[in-house]
Amino acid sequence: MKLPQQVVHLGAVFAVAVAALVVARTLLVPTTFGDLGHYRAAAIDSIAAHPKKYAGHQECALCHDDLAAKRAAGNHRGVACEVCHGPQQAHVDAPLDVKPPAPRDRGFCPLCHAYNPSRPTGFPQIDPVAHNPLTPCITCHDPHAPVPPAVPQECGACHGQIERQKALSHHANLPCVTCHQVPQQHKVTPRGVRPTKPEDRAFCGRCHAEGASGRAEAPRISLAEHNPRYLCWQCHYPHDPKTQ
Amino acid sequence: MNPDRRRFVEDALKACAAGCPLLLAVIRLPAAAAQGPAGESGYDATEHLYGMGIDIQKCIGCGRCVAACKAENDVPMDGHHFNTWVERYVIDENGDVTVDSPNGGFDGFPPPKTESQIRRSFFVPKLCNHCANPPCVQVCPVGATFSTPDGVVLVDDTYCIGCRYCIQACPYGARWFHPAKQVAAKCTLCYHRLVKGLVPACVEVCPTGARTFGEVEHRPTPLARFIRMNDVQVLKPHLNTKPKVYYANLDGEVR
Numbered sequence: 001m002k003l004p005q006q007v008v009h010l011g012a013v014f015a016v017a018v019a020a021l022v023v024a025r026t027l028l029v030p031t032t033f034g035d036l037g038h039y040r041a042a043a044i045d046s047i048a049a050h051p052k053k054y055a056g057h058q059e060c061a062l063c064h065d066d067l068a069a070k071r072a073a074g075n076h077r078g079v080a081c082e083v084c085h086g087p088q089q090a091h092v093d094a095p096l097d098v099k100p101p102a103p104r105d106r107g108f109c110p111l112c113h114a115y116n117p118s119r120p121t122g123f124p125q126i127d128p129v130a131h132n133p134l135t136p137c138i139t140c141h142d143p144h145a146p147v148p149p150a151v152p153q154e155c156g157a158c159h160g161q162i163e164r165q166k167a168l169s170h171h172a173n174l175p176c177v178t179c180h181q182v183p184q185q186h187k188v189t190p191r192g193v194r195p196t197k198p199e200d201r202a203f204c205g206r207c208h209a210e211g212a213s214g215r216a217e218a219p220r221i222s223l224a225e226h227n228p229r230y231l232c233w234q235c236h237y238p239h240d241p242k243t244q
Numbered sequence: 245m246n247p248d249r250r251r252f253v254e255d256a257l258k259a260c261a262a263g264c265p266l267l268l269a270v271i272r273l274p275a276a277a278a279q280g281p282a283g284e285s286g287y288d289a290t291e292h293l294y295g296m297g298i299d300i301q302k303c304i305g306c307g308r309c310v311a312a313c314k315a316e317n318d319v320p321m322d323g324h325h326f327n328t329w330v331e332r333y334v335i336d337e338n339g340d341v342t343v344d345s346p347n348g349g350f351d352g353f354p355p356p357k358t359e360s361q362i363r364r365s366f367f368v369p370k371l372c373n374h375c376a377n378p379p380c381v382q383v384c385p386v387g388a389t390f391s392t393p394d395g396v397v398l399v400d401d402t403y404c405i406g407c408r409y410c411i412q413a414c415p416y417g418a419r420w421f422h423p424a425k426q427v428a429a430k431c432t433l434c435y436h437r438l439v440k441g442l443v444p445a446c447v448e449v450c451p452t453g454a455r456t457f458g459e460v461e462h463r464p465t466p467l468a469r470f471i472r473m474n475d476v477q478v479l480k481p482h483l484n485t486k487p488k489v490y491y492a493n494l495d496g497e498v499r
Contacts, residue, residue: 001248001251001252001255003252030403033387036390036392036393037390037391038387038390039387039388039389039390039400039403040387040400040402040403041392043398043400043402043403044289044392044398046402046434046437047398047400047432047435048287048435048436048439049434049436050317050436050439051436051437052434052436052437052445053316053447054312054315054316054437054444054448056323056442056443056448057448065254076451077452078452078453079451080446080448080449080451081310082312082449083308083449086315087312087315087316087445099445110352111306111307111308111351111352112304112306112308112451114352115355115361116304116305116355116356117330117356117365118305118333118334118353118355118356118365118366118367119304119305119367120301120303120304121365123452140348154340156361163348244248
């Protein structure tokens with residue numbers, strides 16, 4: 001059979017078009033496109049190769065097994081290490097070169113534990129302004145196994161005003177018995193048997209004199225030069241020492 | 245019929261029949277039986293179907309998930325780009341609903357500012373729902389976004405042309421435009437962690453266990469238990485997107 005000439009010409013045009021399609025697809029379509037669907041299957045592998053920054057608490061427990069055991073037994077058992085210490089894959093890769101930070105200031109814990117009416121009822125919350133201001137949380141609470149510290153409820157039951165004022169002061173962490181010796185009988189006959197009170201400047205000086213042992217942040221004065229003719233509490237109210 | 249014409253039609257049909265397989269081979273229709281990419285660790289994507297469960301009653305709005313996600317996935321550290329974010333709903337005495345999300349919840353939440361009494365209030369963590377019926381994948385003109393065999397919606401950022409159709413199409417506002425790469429970006433469900441057998445970073449750091457991760461179907465994973473033990477809902481079920489992020493104790497006000 002002899003094909004008409006116009007069909008032959010058309011055929012040639014079609015052949016060129018098909019060849020162009022084949023060449024264009026080979027050049028333009030990525031190799032793995034369409035292997036799994038209408039997309040480049042190799043993209044999955046390149047996304048899966050993204051490096052991880054959070055190592056996961058299982059990695060931490062491999063070396064820090066003591067802290068991991070402590071955490072697993074305490075109230076923070078559901079809180080992974082990297083919640084507070086940040087992403088630590090770099091520390092896992094080079095334990096000696098990269099040291100994980102630990103939040104020691106008062107700014108971090110309130111992220112979870114500041115009072116917020118939107119939080120679920122029963123979640124432990126405090127008012128960061130009123131709750132022992134200026135004292136780092138870790139002074140009283142062990143972040144790896146936190147428990148509410150024992151509050152001297154016995155004194156506060158009657159001396160609530162003093163307790164509330166002291167709770168806001170620099171002396172918030174001092175239990176009442178640091179300065180007062182309280183006989184058991186005081187609870188039975190409060191007016192009959194009274195607790196002791198400090199009697200001289202040397203008592204305050206145990207923390208506040210120059211060279212005194214104790215917490216470094218307690219202000220120090222020279223007992224001999226600092227208004228020697230007065231007793232401390234004539235100027236400083238011990239339950240709220242900032243008050244003059 | 246004219247015999248010449250009949251013979252011509254027959255020859256043309258035969259030529260077509262012979263050429264079809266060649267054309268198909270060139271166009272490479274997707275293989276019907278999709279096979280997962282066998283990773284170097286022997287990870288088989290076809291064996292998994294991932295999802296997430298979120299318990300609203302456990303979320304304390306600390307925003308650690310937001311911070312962890314940004315660190316893990318190199319999300320820009322500004323207030324406009326989030327793979328996951330936390331919204332606060334405040335419903336006052338009159339039933340008026342206020343929703344806010346300062347910096348996506350990255351820095352936690354200050355106490356809500358309301359004149360009237362709060363009737364109820366709660367936090368809602370949000371992220372890409374990894375829909376089984378994803379509208380964002382449907383609208384992509386070049387095939388740069390897709391569902392993997394294990395049910396994760398991903399973006400191929402070397403292939404994305406940055407047209408932003410998918411950002412418009414997502415009914416959950418989960419996609420964003422990467423200002424440096426000039427491509428669409430979104431939550432990958434930490435796909436790079438999943439293939440290593442780890443949970444997503446937001447699930448890892450959630451201090452109250454409000455986020456649960458696991459398999460959607462037929463596997464004894466935490467998510468299966470979560471779905472069994474809670475009345476779960478999905479966001480915007482009427483859109484038939486079939487999300488794989490399940491919410492427990494979800495308030496009717498949540499959109």
